[in-house]
Amino acid sequence: MTQPSAVAVLLSDLFPLVWSGLITGCLYALGAMGLVMIFKCSKVVNFSHGNVAGLAAFLVYGLSSGVLLQLSWGMAVGVTLVAIVAVAVLTYALIAPLVFASDLTATIATLGIGLIAQGVTLLVFGADIVALDLPVPPFRATVLGLRITGYDLTVLAVALVTIGALFFVIDHTKLGIAFRAMSDNPFAAEVCGLSLKAVHIFAWTVAAVLGVVGALLIVPTTFLSVTTVAVFMLQAFAAAVVGGFTSLPGALIGGVLIGVLMNLFTYYVSPEYSSTFLLCIILVALNIFPNGVLAAAGGGSRV
Amino acid sequence: MTAPTLTASGLHLSFGGIRVLHDLDLEFRPGEITGLIGPNGAGKTSLFNCLTGAYRPEKGAILLGDRPLRGLPPAARAAHGIVRSFQTVALCPDLTVVENVMMGLARNHHAGWLDAFLPLPRGRRERAAMRTAATAALAEFGLVDAADRFPAQLPPGNQRLVEIARAIVGRPTVLLLDEPAAGLNDAETRDLTRVLQRLATPDLVMVVVEHDMDLVMGICDRIYVLNFGEFVACGTPAEVRTDPDVVRIYLGSDDD
Amino acid sequence: MSESIGLLHADKRSPADAMRLFGGPALRAALAVALLGLPLVVAPSWLFTLGICFANSLGVLSVSMLVRYGGEVSIGHSVFAAAGAYTVAILEVRFGVPLWISLPLAVAVGALLGMAFAWPSRRLSGIYLAVTTMALALALPEIINAADAWTGGYEGLYVAQALLPAAPMGLQRYYVALLLLFAGVYALARLRESRQGMALLLARSHPAAADAFGTRRTWARLSAMAISAGIAGAAGASMAYASATVSPSGFTLWTAIFLLVGSVVSVYGLTLGRALLGGAFLTLVPQMLASSGAWIPIFYGCALLAVILVGHYAPKLRSLVERRGRGRSAP
Numbered sequence: 001m002t003q004p005s006a007v008a009v010l011l012s013d014l015f016p017l018v019w020s021g022l023i024t025g026c027l028y029a030l031g032a033m034g035l036v037m038i039f040k041c042s043k044v045v046n047f048s049h050g051n052v053a054g055l056a057a058f059l060v061y062g063l064s065s066g067v068l069l070q071l072s073w074g075m076a077v078g079v080t081l082v083a084i085v086a087v088a089v090l091t092y093a094l095i096a097p098l099v100f101a102s103d104l105t106a107t108i109a110t111l112g113i114g115l116i117a118q119g120v121t122l123l124v125f126g127a128d129i130v131a132l133d134l135p136v137p138p139f140r141a142t143v144l145g146l147r148i149t150g151y152d153l154t155v156l157a158v159a160l161v162t163i164g165a166l167f168f169v170i171d172h173t174k175l176g177i178a179f180r181a182m183s184d185n186p187f188a189a190e191v192c193g194l195s196l197k198a199v200h201i202f203a204w205t206v207a208a209v210l211g212v213v214g215a216l217l218i219v220p221t222t223f224l225s226v227t228t229v230a231v232f233m234l235q236a237f238a239a240a241v242v243g244g245f246t247s248l249p250g251a252l253i254g255g256v257l258i259g260v261l262m263n264l265f266t267y268y269v270s271p272e273y274s275s276t277f278l279l280c281i282i283l284v285a286l287n288i289f290p291n292g293v294l295a296a297a298g299g300g301s302r303v
Numbered sequence: 304m305t306a307p308t309l310t311a312s313g314l315h316l317s318f319g320g321i322r323v324l325h326d327l328d329l330e331f332r333p334g335e336i337t338g339l340i341g342p343n344g345a346g347k348t349s350l351f352n353c354l355t356g357a358y359r360p361e362k363g364a365i366l367l368g369d370r371p372l373r374g375l376p377p378a379a380r381a382a383h384g385i386v387r388s389f390q391t392v393a394l395c396p397d398l399t400v401v402e403n404v405m406m407g408l409a410r411n412h413h414a415g416w417l418d419a420f421l422p423l424p425r426g427r428r429e430r431a432a433m434r435t436a437a438t439a440a441l442a443e444f445g446l447v448d449a450a451d452r453f454p455a456q457l458p459p460g461n462q463r464l465v466e467i468a469r470a471i472v473g474r475p476t477v478l479l480l481d482e483p484a485a486g487l488n489d490a491e492t493r494d495l496t497r498v499l500q501r502l503a504t505p506d507l508v509m510v511v512v513e514h515d516m517d518l519v520m521g522i523c524d525r526i527y528v529l530n531f532g533e534f535v536a537c538g539t540p541a542e543v544r545t546d547p548d549v550v551r552i553y554l555g556s557d558d559d
Numbered sequence: 560m561s562e563s564i565g566l567l568h569a570d571k572r573s574p575a576d577a578m579r580l581f582g583g584p585a586l587r588a589a590l591a592v593a594l595l596g597l598p599l600v601v602a603p604s605w606l607f608t609l610g611i612c613f614a615n616s617l618g619v620l621s622v623s624m625l626v627r628y629g630g631e632v633s634i635g636h637s638v639f640a641a642a643g644a645y646t647v648a649i650l651e652v653r654f655g656v657p658l659w660i661s662l663p664l665a666v667a668v669g670a671l672l673g674m675a676f677a678w679p680s681r682r683l684s685g686i687y688l689a690v691t692t693m694a695l696a697l698a699l700p701e702i703i704n705a706a707d708a709w710t711g712g713y714e715g716l717y718v719a720q721a722l723l724p725a726a727p728m729g730l731q732r733y734y735v736a737l738l739l740l741f742a743g744v745y746a747l748a749r750l751r752e753s754r755q756g757m758a759l760l761l762a763r764s765h766p767a768a769a770d771a772f773g774t775r776r777t778w779a780r781l782s783a784m785a786i787s788a789g790i791a792g793a794a795g796a797s798m799a800y801a802s803a804t805v806s807p808s809g810f811t812l813w814t815a816i817f818l819l820v821g822s823v824v825s826v827y828g829l830t831l832g833r834a835l836l837g838g839a840f841l842t843l844v845p846q847m848l849a850s851s852g853a854w855i856p857i858f859y860g861c862a863l864l865a866v867i868l869v870g871h872y873a874p875k876l877r878s879l880v881e882r883r884g885r886g887r888s889a890p
Binding site for chain 3: 376393395396416429430
């Protein structure tokens with residue numbers, strides 16, 4: 001404590017950065033958990049995740065702003081959720097036969113879906129940047145020198161509720177138990193009296209919903225364009241890799257870690273090289289803990 | 304010239320607390336055909352995997368002659384002449400039959416990357432030499448006609464023979480055969496028996512895991528009986544056949 | 560998911576010599592001769608497009624090679640192509656080095672980069688390579704712009720040095736790209752016959768068996784990636800020379816994804832005809848849809864899905880039809 005002023009300055013910078021990193025990290029975690037859910041049960045990396053979620057954000061914008069329809073915000077989100085779940089089920093129906101033949105081919109097929117989603121977004125909404133505001137309570141408070149906004153609390157609340165609900169479903173419902181058992185043995189689901197496909201559809205649907213929630217909540221921090229959500233999803237990929245790609249708690253921790261690290265990097269080093277930094281995180285993570293942070297910490301992966 | 308003996312002592316292997324192999328001592332001698340029998344799940348294939356280096360036993364020593372093998376990766380053990388066949392046929396579907404057999408010689412050849420991409424004499428000589436040796440190995444099984452076909456075009460029995468041809472083509476010092484007669488018809492099993500007996504020379508340690516008792520009793524000089532990861536008997540076929548423990552395992556349970 | 564990265568069903572169902580096909584040797588020779596003679600009959604403006612088509616074909620070949628021999632997908636081959644392209648461009652612009660010296664260097668740079676990025680995921684399943692290479696492809700434009708003193712930043716570099724002093728530049732661009740494509744196809748045909756190539760194929764379908772015969776898994780993964788990235792480096796050099804320019808916009812994540820689309824459309828073929836099919840798809844579709852850019856990803860996505868689904872269902876349909884036919888001919 002020789003230079004209290006320097007420390008104070010550092011802390012006054014650091015705390016808000018970590019806090020806002022934590023907030024966006026929760027959203028990366030939502031995206032990452034969707035990827036992990038799909039990968040855990042069907043061994044497919046869903047490369048369409050980002051583009052479909054991006055399409056969802058645009059749908060909400062289009063339905064609520066009058067570009068397509070002039071619905072209330074809640075209605076727009078509801079209609080979008082239904083549409084995106086339908087897209088997820090349709091996607092799965094299309095590639096389901098591939099999943100059982102070759103996970104690599106199915107993974108490539110998801111790239112095709114992603115291309116189509118990207119093209120449709122471009123076709124309907126164009127390449128322009130649009131503004132999408134969320135009806136977030138206009139709240140603002142300062143706690144211990146930390147500025148907390150209504151957006152922060154909304155994100156935290158939504159993320160906590162969503163993730164809590166997900167863990168509850170996985171721990172306590174038949175579908176969830178079958179899902180957990182399946183990552184050890186693909187035929188475990190049949191023991192529980194459920195078909196593999198039912199569990200797969202469960203995972204794809206939940207992943208789609210998580211993606212929509214994450215995409216909608218990330219938009220207020222930036223603007224909405226064709227690439228916004230795809231970039232967001234790259235962070236989600238990184239979070240999934242850091243978490244080991246097969247662990248939901250790992251994805252959660254990975255998301256928060258990526259959120260905080262990215263925030264610190266953009267503030268202290270440079271905002272221009274964020275993708276390069278993300279690449280470095282992925283490479284380092286693969287080298288140091290190839291099975292995820294939780295496995296490295298000795299905790300193993302429960303779910 | 305005599306091959307070294309393959310010995311192991313105090314071999315322990317477990318997966319997640321489940322004991323797979325427990326305190327095994329064994330001695331596989333050159334010039335003999337050693338049988339390894341036991342009910343399903345007794346640990347026969349796991350033992351093979353320990354010997355080839357695919358699994359790492361927690362305790363115990365494995366020696367080839369006086370050379371310790373424990374800790375060496377599979378490729379290094381292959382370099383010492385330990386080869387195996389697999390329980391399920393492990394032939395590459397994109398390679399022809401003779402090319403699959405040629406892979407058994409890969410470790411003896413060293414043409415470089417330039418030879419791989421350019422028509423240089425060294426690479427050509429290597430391929431021709433490998434092909435000649437592989438064709439000779441196929442001839443042992445009467446499969447020369449199938450040389451340029453793909454594995455999937457052969458009946459399952461012949462695929463198994465191709466796999467054994469791949470194992471022996473590199474003149475190994477230790478040959479571990481995992482259920483070589485599985486899926487063979489009677490005529491093919493007779494071919495196999497003849498080949499195995501011909502292979503039993505003083506410069507080869509041969510170990511056969513097999514469920515076909517007629518085959519095992521017919522060709523083996525010594526038989527180890529494995530049950531729940533432990534040896535319950537070891538001796539000549541006659542001794543094993545009358546061993547009360549073995550009789551109990553094979554007659555008292557529903558396995559096999 | 561350690562060893563389960565699936566075989567591609569295409570080879571699972573047709574173990575027949577799917578790799579050396581697309582017509583017999585006579586047909587292939589005819590195709591090669593036709594391409595060599597094309598400048599005699601085709602308008603010069605088309606030669607430029609065809610040169611880029613050949614360069615893209617080589618890029619498609621590099622992606623297909625990785626799928627065939629490594630059983631892995633990369634969504635970052637644009638990076639290795641960029642490495643090759645910038646090697647050629649920087650050596651020419653800064654040091655005046657001609658193509659015949661910079662080309663081998665471009666291949667080496669691509670291969671080394673490929674190995675470096677396969678290294679972290681050498682023991683992991685294929686999806687990690689896909690994710691790593693995707694992040695790499697996204698980071699690439701940033702890195703190129705950061706090094707703008709060398710790379711020319713957004714504007715890129717202009718490649719114009721003639722290989723033969725007297726010949727017209729348009730013809731040189733065409734023939735360099737064509738001959739590089741021939742070389743790539745030839746080298747891969749040789750590889751298929753070589754010990755190393757066969758070992759890679761065995762390691763892809765049965766890693767444990769390859770291990771037991773002395774082919775280490777790490778060696779196989781790194782080798783497949785190095786060869787594929789080396790070819791991508793050559794493709795990049797070819798793109799640079801054929802199109803006369805190198806800029807970051809030519810090597811984005813989309814470039815990488817499109818290379819994969821081309822590879823799928825060519826059914827991962829390693830022959831001249833298949834590579835050309837994939838390359839032509841990548842070169843001609845954007846030209847035809849130039850007025851309506853949004854349709855390009857849609858068209859690519861649909862083509863990708865269509866080829867994959869046809870590849871999946873065709874063998875089943877064929878066997879169904881055969882069974883029907885047999886049933887009818889039976890008394």
